[in-house]
Amino acid sequence: MKTVESCETKIYACSSGVPTISVGYALLINGKDGWDIRKKLFAEDCDFVDAGITLPSEDDIKKIEDVLDDVMDKLKDKDVAGAKKLVTDNSTTLNKFTITEAQSKELFKILQEEYEGYLIERIRKKASVTKDKAKEILETLSTNEQIALFSTCYTRLTVIGGGVSNAVKNYVKDGISEKDKAYYKTEAWYEIRYNSHKSGWKYINKKKTDPTATKIDGDDGQANRRYKDSLKFGLYGLCTGTQKDLSQDTKDGILKFLKSESGRGGEVVEETIKKYEKEFSPAADALGTKKQDSIETIIKALETKDDPVEQIEKEVEAKGKKLDNLSLVFLKKYHEKHTLVLDKERPVYNAVSKIKEHSDVLIFPLMDRLVVTMEKEEAKAKDKDDELYCSIREFRNRCKAILEETIKEIGNYKKPGYKQDNDSDLTDYNLKQELITAFEPQKFGSPDTKKSHEFFKSFITEKDEAKEKAEKEKEEQKKREEERILLAKEKEWKEARYKKEREKMRKEGEEAAKKRDGWIIVGCKLYNRKDYYGV
Structure with a gap:
């Protein structure tokens, strides 16, 4: 955070003209109702006191707040240059309040917890998930990816919108393919790097109809921050040409997103990026970036066919x-x-x-x-x-x-x-x-x-041959046993059948004997059974 925000022990104007101290601790906040002095800025229970920082005297606080009011008027009029000048011109008054680096670290710890909560809440809301799920999504990301999202959120809460929130939600899904993972990582990278710079896009769109349109003061600073945050989030080293041994699935996933119609207004992402880079080049010295590669260079590297x-x-x-x-x-x-x-x-x-x-x-x-x-x-x-x-x-x-x-x-x-x-x-x-x-x-x-x-x-091997021989013998033994069992069953069946036939014959003999032996009365006459039945 110190590399993108710097750690200032005195009040200064950031690239957007906002009076700031420590690691990006803004004294003025642009909320729903517009610009206003941060709540409880110098109250007895403010963040400064919690961080162990001694507040200025009441008289100095009054003078500092008067300057902040004047700066706020300039920001309301979108006069960033005027706001910066007021901060510079009133440095003597503003310097009545200073902090040490150690106190700055303590202040940032307070802010860190606060903004981590904001980040989780933004993901929860924009990705339509529970708070626990939003926290899980964040914790599943790598350390650098988490830092990048935190830094992006720290710039302005609304920068974490539906695009990046849904992209990281899909990126950390269980069982996702390597190709799809690369697709969603690229989408999140694109949202941070290009699509989140609203004032920059306002300038780009205005320039279509008004060639004389100019960037507002601070736009280059915003672009610089977007490039640095996206570099931290990472795209497999492609931003700086340090990619190494990317699998074909990873390359295909990245290209699939860059060639998709998910850019601004439904255009191809690659074309959207080119428009942005034309006005805010990732290699421009003025942006103070690490001279990152353009989208043309990135795509060329992805499309280069390796053996x-x-x-x-x-x-x-x-x-x-x-x-x-x-x-x-x-x-x-x-x-x-x-x-x-x-x-x-x-x-x-x-x-x-x-x-x-x-x-x-x-x-x-x-x-x-x-x-x-x-x-x-x-x-x-x-x-x-x-x-x-x-x-x-x-x-x-x-x-x-x-x-x-x-x-x-x-x-x-x-x-x-x-x-x-x-x-x-x-x-x-x-x-x-x-x-x-x-x-x-x-x-x-x-x-x-x-x-x-x-x-x-x-x-x-000899062991295999012995095993094969043993298996053959086992198989032959099994066959012999099956044949023995089959013969035994056949013998048992024949004996049962013979027994059944003998029993049948016995019963038939008994029945015949009954008909042959003794006398029978039919009507009023007595007959010999043998003569009567003819047996």
Whole structure:
């Protein structure tokens, strides 16, 4: 705050002509009802007293307030130069009140708490969130981003409007993509840097119809402050050309906002910025900025196409991960033959992006995603979507052919050479088997994969072979057990069926015996059962 406000121990006029002391402590406030002396300025319970500052005598306070009244009249008439002159001309009177740097720090502590509350309230109101949520949004931002918003709010509360409030709300959302995060950060940066300078835009718009229009005194100072605050908020180092290893998603997110129709009056943001910079150049000495880059320079840096493989190397390194030499040569060959596009909708970059989030980018997980997984997707598409099926098959074969060429070029690579060059190994037994199967040479409709197959097969160890043998024995034992259980069930079923049939026969015999043995009375006559039933 000292770098943008300065720390003054005596009353001075700021760039807008407002009498000020300490770190931007304004003695006059432009509120809803216009300009007025700050409430309780020299009261017994004022901020100065709370900061341990001794107040001037009553007579000196009266003289100081008389000067403030005169300055206030000039500000009401928008005569900034006249206000500044009055402060200068009455310095003897105003210097009756001075403070020390230590007292200035204490005063700022009081103001800091007050303005942090104002900032939270502005975000709450303009982003339509609860107070707790507004506080959470602020605390989620980086320290520099928080300082930038505080400094912007400290200049004037209304500068924190709906644009910047909603931008930071979206910027800190959970689960937001890298591209969207860059979009919303750029939006917040734009609101602070360009869109919040109301008097500057009033001058720019007036100049459209009146070429003789001039800036009001203090406009350059406001622009200077906006540039400094936005520099603190940051745009990945692009304002000063110090950007480093920006991912393609970050670049795309920034460009998406700058090329959107979210500028003033619905025009493209880039065009809005150009209009502003034409009148308030970020490199102008008069503004006292750190000679920041123009929007043309920023966009040029974003649109400069880096070598995609070099960009991937930078992104992997930025994640603290490794890219093995086989994957590197594979990617270079892929780019040479088919053009590698840094778009997460494209399978190669998508695979690399997902792998680097969790592990080193090695040839094994890369081929798992580009060949093994694609083979499964190909099977799903078969007989359902011929176009998709053919497209996946072509891509998968393309990757297999390029890997084969890569391995041959490196020198018929196998496990010892790979481990020596990369200090990495393939230990996932299941992945080994999947890769070996996927790259097994086929007779028809597939590229030559002999060397690739041998490469992956070379990672099978004695332990793997023993494990494979044990698994086969286990599988055979399981099969034998299943057959035994099946035979036992079949035997049990046959015995049950035989028993059921025997019981049926027994009952039928008993029934027949009943009909054969003994006598039966029918009407008034007695008959032998055997004769009556004929059995």
